[in-house]
Amino acid sequence: NAGVTQTPKFQVLKTGQSMTLQCAQDMNHEYMSWYRQDPGMGLRLIHYSVGAGITDQGEVPNGYNVSRSTTEDFPLRLLSAAPSQTSVYFCASKTSGGGGDTQYFGPGTRLTVL
Amino acid sequence: SQQGEEDPQALSIQEGENATMNCSYKTSINNLQWYRQNSGRGLVHLILIRSNEREKHSGRLRVTLDTSKKSSSLLITASRAADTASYFCATSSSGNTPLVFGKGTRLSVIA
Numbered sequence: 001n002a003g004v005t006q007t008p009k010f011q012v013l014k015t016g017q018s019m020t021l022q023c024a025q026d027m028n029h030e031y032m033s034w035y036r037q038d039p040g041m042g043l044r045l046i047h048y049s050v051g052a053g054i055t056d057q058g059e060v061p062n063g064y065n066v067s068r069s070t071t072e073d074f075p076l077r078l079l080s081a082a083p084s085q086t087s088v089y090f091c092a093s094k095t096s097g098g099g100g101d102t103q104y105f106g107p108g109t110r111l112t113v114l
Numbered sequence: 115s116q117q118g119e120e121d122p123q124a125l126s127i128q129e130g131e132n133a134t135m136n137c138s139y140k141t142s143i144n145n146l147q148w149y150r151q152n153s154g155r156g157l158v159h160l161i162l163i164r165s166n167e168r169e170k171h172s173g174r175l176r177v178t179l180d181t182s183k184k185s186s187s188l189l190i191t192a193s194r195a196a197d198t199a200s201y202f203c204a205t206s207s208s209g210n211t212p213l214v215f216g217k218g219t220r221l222s223v224i225a
Binding site for chain 2: 033041042043044045048050058090092101102103108
């Protein structure tokens with residue numbers, strides 16, 4: 001199993017550009033989420049999904065869109081990149097339900113917006 | 115806003131010493147978890163303690179949970195240089211709700 005994979009690893013954008021951060025998992029996990037990590041801020045939740053076709057907002061959703069058409073994939077779209085979105089982005093997955101709370105993280109995407 | 119707050123923000127110890135990190139949270143939880151992050155990497159799950167448990171062990175790790183004080187501690191015994199990392203606590207109010215992370219404790223173990 002590859003676990004949780006993220007592409008790209010690094011990305012530089014100009015202000016106003018759009019892009020999609022890819023996330024995929026091969027563990028048949030129902031639950032997937034996106035976090036951003038900024039220095040001194042820990043991880044903040046952007047969006048999450050409890051299953052295909054279901055998404056919800058986290059703490060910092062503005063400027064980001066998600067969709068969940070399959071169990072495996074959970075892409076994060078930046079609609080019009082801003083310097084404030086410079087961050088490291090982590091995708092994570094876990095099984096839903098009380099017994100599956102351990103969350104598995106991808107390696108991260110380091111995004112710089114100029 | 116973040117649910118958990120780790121204390122201290124940074125900790126530096128000698129190899130072989132014990133390291134203790136604390137986490138306080140605000141609302142009722144289903145479980146509390148600790149994660150580790152090496153520089154530039156994703157987070158790795160260390161240990162989970164449920165709200166009806168008071169103490170849990172895993173190798174050199176010992177976690178305690180005091181739900182009356184809404185706090186948890188992570189003890190790493192006989193630390194090694196390889197334990198150098200950031201450690202985060204995360205809380206969940208139920209299996210289907212998002213994990214909410216604290217800001218982390220940066221641990222440096224000096225050989």
